[in-house]
Amino acid sequence: MISDIAWADGSFVRCDEMSLSPATHSLSYGTSVFEGIRSYGGNIFKCEDHVERLRRSADVFGHTVPYSNADLTNLCYELLKVNKLADAYIKFLVFYDDSDVSFKAQGCSSKVVAIALPFPSKSASEPYRLATATWRRAPASCHPYQAKTSSTYALSYLSYHQKAVGYDDVIFLSTTDTVCESSGSNVFFIKGDDLFTPTTDLALAGITRRVIIDDLCPRLNVSVTERDISYTELESFDGAFLCGTAMEITRISQIDEIRYKTSALVGALATEYHNLTNRRSAP
Incomplete structure (x- = not known):
């Protein structure tokens, strides 16, 4: 179950109020990149490393991420705060919008979204x-x-x-x-x-x-x-x-x-x- 509130291109929005066009480029052509990050007791583990890898992944597909690593790190903590989460999994998604339904992505813009879900640290697990x-x-x-x-x-x-x-x-x-x-x-x-x-x-x-x-x-x-x-x-x-x-x-x-x-x-x-x-x- 994801959090109630997501972060989308600079704003916090309710997840159930977000929409996605069926013409979204990344749905058809697999041009989205993502990143998964864990928080433990409110402290996000290796956040800057994950954010930097997200940026490198985005660069491979020509995405523009118009936020600094510090901005993305800070918003992770804000996302935890607004959703009242401490032990959580934060997921970033960077994808192209619906400006071009061909594979060329001409005129498409990169969208940056982050969600969070409760994800407690596990105890000893089954092999x-x-x-x-x-x-x-x-x-x-x-x-x-x-x-x-x-x-x-x-x-x-x-x-x-x-x-x-x-x-x-x-x-x-x-x-x-x-x-x-x-x-x-x-x-x-x-x-x-x-x-x-x-x-x-x-x-x-x-x-x-x-x-x-x-x-x-x-x-x-x-x-x-x-x-x-x-x-x-x-x-x-x-x-x-x-x-x-x-x-x-x-x-x-x-x-x-x-x-x-x-x-x-x-x-x-x-x-x-x-x-x-x-x-x-x-x-």
Whole structure:
């Protein structure tokens, strides 16, 4: 359930009073970009990093975002305030309007909208079971994977709804059978006391992923290797987990027929992440 009040191009408006033309360019051509941000106890985690990634995604599609990063950060806090939310998920959407129904977007303007919904910090969650997606990730030369765009997640939608019964999510492979990511989260694998994660050539460079690599692993004296990981390697790992803004850190118990044991390292990382995100600091 989304919040009652959204922010749209500089104004707060009621969500039920907003309208969208069926001729909206981004509905037809997948030219929208978005960003998801979490707040914990009223403190927004890595807000500036998310806002900067939104801007980079918008640049890929030629969108104009006429607000500074500070403006967008401040409006996130205002959005929480007007909706009386503390633990929340804030979603930005940047899209082209309905000035041109062809794919060229001539005369279209970029619209910037933000909504929020209650999203409490989760406690220990059930591990995820992943099935290999039917669809493959095309080479990096074929798609802008570093833009958080609706066109990428269209394939996530298809694959998620086509997954085998009994599985929680899918894992994407490349056309050369290397591991990419899940439908919406980065993935890490464990071997002994070391972590391995795919490169981000065919996956979004997640902010939570970077927090794990740059902040959490040094605290726990854990080494991380970023490299291509072949599907045939998966049986050799001791454990695995997903990570993302909404997912936080969630253990993987199974990929197809490959099963992974519970790992103390996943628990330690999850605890460190919880401690980091739940600091009560001022914006």
